[in-house]
Amino acid sequence: MADLQDDLCPATEVGRVDGAPPGAEPCPAEAAVVPPETGRPVSDPDDDPLTRAHAVLAAHPVADGCSGLPRALGRLPWYDLDLGESAVDADVPRLHKGRVGAVFWSLHLPEGVHGDRAVGATLEQLDLAKGVVAAHDEGLRPARTAGQVADARNCGRVAVLxxxxxAAALGDSLGILRSLHTLGLCALTLTGTSWADTDGLTRFxxxxxxxxxxxxxxxxxxxxxxxxxxxxxTVSRAxxxxxxxxxxxxxxHPANLPDELLAEVGEAGGLCLVPLSAEQTGPTVRDVADHLDHVRTLAGPECVGLSGTYDTGGAHPQELDDTSCYPRLIAELLRRGWDESEVALLTWGNVQRVLRGAEFSARAAQQRRPPSTATIAHLDG
Structure with a gap:
């Protein structure tokens, strides 16, 4: 069994905007987000906020942290995301209109799906999602790294992660985790299993x-x-x-964070993606902006981002009905005095930082330890 401990650099040193961890390879040039005129505003301060919002988003598009599109499409007999699809919130025309440059497609399963059923259902969603991207390659492009996300943006495509x-998708197996990653999985939610529950993490x-x-x-x-x-x-080095x-x-709300945790997330260099959800943030654009202000104040401007939660089945605040509406939210933030540099981090830069941090940590870890052969029976039995 692989060594259960490692001595990588702490998470607060990984993937920061100001550099890579000690010994890591330099960040690929294509992963860096550089405004058209470095150090200069990309919008005219005399323009109205919505016009400024479009200009800022043209330079720094939205990296959307959660979309339920795969499950939504799985319920439809036929769809066309390129021309426009009224049955969903996030077809390609509306993604482009809202200046979305990247999006995480959630692969979460219905309540009560566990064990082999969860593994199989996740594989089916991965297969569906990859097929959808391949069938709409004029508007979408698969990605899993910061460089690939930037490449997709440079080609006028929306990067899909x-x-x-x-966590149930693992079937309590690290081998399945590695297989899902090979198939393209970029992120895993650590809740709802025997090894990640209300009591915290077990050894496994x-x-x-x-x-x-x-x-x-x-x-x-x-x-x-x-x-x-x-x-x-404490445990994660990414x-x-x-x-x-x-x-x-x-x-x-159960998914919302108390102030003390928001401060700890900021200290650890994590990223809180605020949802455009009437249930979690409130019924208006101003309510969402209030949450963004609050998270920015407690965690820092480098630790806040956006999560549309479109096509997940929940209601959205007024004026934020679908992905085309992001400029309205950015206009509200500009009215409140957010600097363009802070908006650029919110919409694009902070997600890129986390993606780079995951890459840096993986390179360092692979030099120090082989694939783990640990099992839940051995560690938690």
Whole structure:
């Protein structure tokens, strides 16, 4: 069995905007996001906020942290995302209109699906998602690294990252984790299993996190218990994200984070992706902006991002009905005095940082440890 400990650099040093961890290879040039005129505004401050929002998003498009499109498409007998599809919120024309440059496609399963059924259902969603991207290659492009995301944007395509999937998809097997990653899985939600529950991570759960670091799968901690969150922040050597979490102080919800955890996430270099969800953030654009303000204040501008949660079945705030509406939210932030540099981090730069951090950690870990042969029976039995 592989060594259960490693001595990689702490997560706070990995994937930061200001550099890579010690000994890591330099960030590929194509992964860096450089504004058209470095150090200069990309919009005219005399323009109205919506016009400015379109200009900023043209330079720094939205990296959307959660879309339920695969499951939504699985219910339709026929669809065309290129021409436009009224049955969903995120067809290609609306993605382009909303200046979306990248999107995570959630592979979460219905409640009560566990064991072999969860593994099989996740494989089916992966197959469906990859088929959808291949069939719409004029508008979409598969990606899993910061460089591939930037390449897709440069080619005028929307980068599609597969995940997060639910932890049940592993079937308590690190071999299945590696196989899912080989098939394109980028992120895994650590909740709802015997090794990641209200009591935190078990020994096997900690080994899952280490193996995720080794292969480059990002830990998603939305809906995880506070104990699990804190233990993952300690164990993980790569940045973590919360695919759909807002501020609990503003709106109580199981996926929203209390202020003390938001501060800890900021200290650890994690990323809280605030959902455009009426249930989690409120019924108006201003409510969403309030959450973004709150998370930015507590975690820092480098640790806040956006999660559309479109096509997940939930209601959205007024004026944010589908992915074409992102400029309205950015206009509200500009009215509130957000700097363009902060908006650029919110929409694009922070997700790129986390992707780079996962790559750096994986390179370092692969030099130090082989694939883990740990089993849940051995560690938690």
């Amino acid at each position: 597969l995940g997060p999937a639910g 759960g900690e080994e899952v996190v280490r193996e995720m670091n080794r292969i480059g799968v990002i830990a998603d901690l939305s809906y995880a218990s506070d104990r699990t969150v804190r233990r993952v922040l 940045p973590v994200l919360f695919s759909r979490s807002a501020a609990r102080a503003l709106r109580p």
